Amino acid sequence: MIIPAAQVDGLDKEFGTTRVLDRINLTIPAGQVTCLIGPSGSGKSTLLRCIAMLEEPSAGIISVGGRPLGFSLENGKRVKLPTAHNREVRGQIGMVFQQFNLWPHMTALGNVAEALKTVRRMPKAQANEIAGQKLDEVGLAHRRDYYPAQLSGGQQQRVAIARALALEPKLMLFDEPTSSLDPELTGEVLNVMRKLAEQGMSMIVVSHEIGFVASVASKVVFLDHGRVVLDGTPQEVFAKPRHPRLAQFLDTYLDREAVMLA
Amino acid sequence: MSWKLFTLLVQAAGATALFSAFAVVAGIALGLFVCGVALSRFRAAAGVARLYVSFFRGVPLLVQLLLVYHLLPVLGLNVSSATAALVALTLCTAAYQAENLRGAFLSVPNGLVEAADVVGMTPWQRFRRIEAPIALRLAIPALLNEAVAILHASALISVVGVIELTKTARDLAASTLEPLPLYAMAGALYLVMNMVLVYGGRLAERRFSVRTA
Numbered sequence: 001m002i003i004p005a006a007q008v009d010g011l012d013k014e015f016g017t018t019r020v021l022d023r024i025n026l027t028i029p030a031g032q033v034t035c036l037i038g039p040s041g042s043g044k045s046t047l048l049r050c051i052a053m054l055e056e057p058s059a060g061i062i063s064v065g066g067r068p069l070g071f072s073l074e075n076g077k078r079v080k081l082p083t084a085h086n087r088e089v090r091g092q093i094g095m096v097f098q099q100f101n102l103w104p105h106m107t108a109l110g111n112v113a114e115a116l117k118t119v120r121r122m123p124k125a126q127a128n129e130i131a132g133q134k135l136d137e138v139g140l141a142h143r144r145d146y147y148p149a150q151l152s153g154g155q156q157q158r159v160a161i162a163r164a165l166a167l168e169p170k171l172m173l174f175d176e177p178t179s180s181l182d183p184e185l186t187g188e189v190l191n192v193m194r195k196l197a198e199q200g201m202s203m204i205v206v207s208h209e210i211g212f213v214a215s216v217a218s219k220v221v222f223l224d225h226g227r228v229v230l231d232g233t234p235q236e237v238f239a240k241p242r243h244p245r246l247a248q249f250l251d252t253y254l255d256r257e258a259v260m261l262a
Numbered sequence: 263m264s265w266k267l268f269t270l271l272v273q274a275a276g277a278t279a280l281f282s283a284f285a286v287v288a289g290i291a292l293g294l295f296v297c298g299v300a301l302s303r304f305r306a307a308a309g310v311a312r313l314y315v316s317f318f319r320g321v322p323l324l325v326q327l328l329l330v331y332h333l334l335p336v337l338g339l340n341v342s343s344a345t346a347a348l349v350a351l352t353l354c355t356a357a358y359q360a361e362n363l364r365g366a367f368l369s370v371p372n373g374l375v376e377a378a379d380v381v382g383m384t385p386w387q388r389f390r391r392i393e394a395p396i397a398l399r400l401a402i403p404a405l406l407n408e409a410v411a412i413l414h415a416s417a418l419i420s421v422v423g424v425i426e427l428t429k430t431a432r433d434l435a436a437s438t439l440e441p442l443p444l445y446a447m448a449g450a451l452y453l454v455m456n457m458v459l460v461y462g463g464r465l466a467e468r469r470f471s472v473r474t475a
Binding site for chain 2: 052053054087090091093094095097099101102103104105114115118119160163164167
């Protein structure tokens with residue numbers, strides 16, 4: 001049996017008394033693109049952030065590449081795993097944020113090379129060489145010495161993707177990677193992601209780009225109010241007659257793009 | 263004003279500059295440490311850091327100088343009045359700088375911290391490579407402001423017997439019976455020192471400016 005890129009079992013997340021994720025069970029297949037869609041507040045970003053260990057789940061187990069992350073189940077009890085273990089498992093995950101989050105005091109090259117130097121303890125020359133290659137892969141070799149503020153949003157996001165790829169992740173998480181970009185600039189970021197998908201990268205993408213979702217995803221998960229409502233291939237999820245909640249979502253949230261599914 | 267008086271004032275200004283420069287540099291270093299402790303997850307240590315800040319910001323520098331000057335010998339440390347002055351100035355300015363730095367650290371966008379976490383940095387690596395460089399750049403104007411304030415406040419160290427610019431001007435004014443030119447010259451010398459400080463701060467700001475969109 002192929003080990004899934006990630007596995008989520010019985011995941012709950014509560015902020016105070018608000019339950020944001022409710023008993024989420026999910027298998028993220030390796031080498032494929034899984035897209036999370038759903039209205040604002042449905043918990044899709046929180047789910048992604050739990051997998052990235054940026055939020056601590058209230059209950060449930062997450063494993064990445066077959067190894068538990070954050071908590072494990074031992075004799076039916078959920079126990080916290082040591083920091084060193086978590087850091088190692090999380091080392092297989094790369095994450096891209098809606099707001100790019102490039103470090104403003106470093107150049108594009110510096111951003112990409114940083115973790116290679118500090119975390120992987122690579123010599124500077126080697127780290128810079130790898131960083132240069134990664135920038136080349138996202139089409140930004142000529143912008144290596146630019147600071148984030150000197151780059152367009154689309155370019156910044158591509159640098160952020162290169163930064164994540166530099167660490168050779170097994171699983172890439174994208175949290176609404178094009179939501180803060182002009183429509184004109186989303187294309188260049190989606191193209192990079194499409195290329196990555198073709199290379200067989202395991203990816204989880206939270207996105208409102210329904211066109212991208214429908215064409216690239218192998219698996220679509222529709223979340224609403226912290227629950228998985230639909231989980232299947234795009235053909236299954238978008239098949240007519242549509243699930244009423246999904247139909248409503250596509251109508252109200254996605255007027256401009258849902259046309260192509262009509 | 264005679265050349266002799268002028269050189270005496272310039273010498274005294276030199277003392278003021280030295281004491282202030284030491285306090286500014288040591289104060290920023292100590293302030294960074296205090297701020298780091300205050301923001302750490304070690305509750306007890308953070309409490310001590312907050313106590314430190316509220317004491318040294320809450321008690322007038324004049325009183326701190328006298329306290330330090332009279333306390334050190336009680337603790338068995340026989341130090342010169344110059345040392346006592348340096349200690350008091352540094353402890354005081356460090357409390358203000360710690361707060362300036364804390365504010366800057368709290369305004370480092372959380373997303374940049376999360377980006378450091380997901381690439382696997384340890385908290386220390388994150389602090390050293392991401393948070394500190396960004397926060398220090400954000401803090402430059404406030405740090406400079408406090409440096410100017412401590413330069414002015416250094417006039418108080420004469421209370422423990424250290425010769426500095428203001429005290430020298432007063433003594434010379436009393437002995438020559440010509441207060442106006444002496445105080446005018448003292449003021450001019452403070453102004454020059456200030457301008458040097460502000461110019462240095464500008465250079466630092468330009469060199470390290472956070473490039474934001």
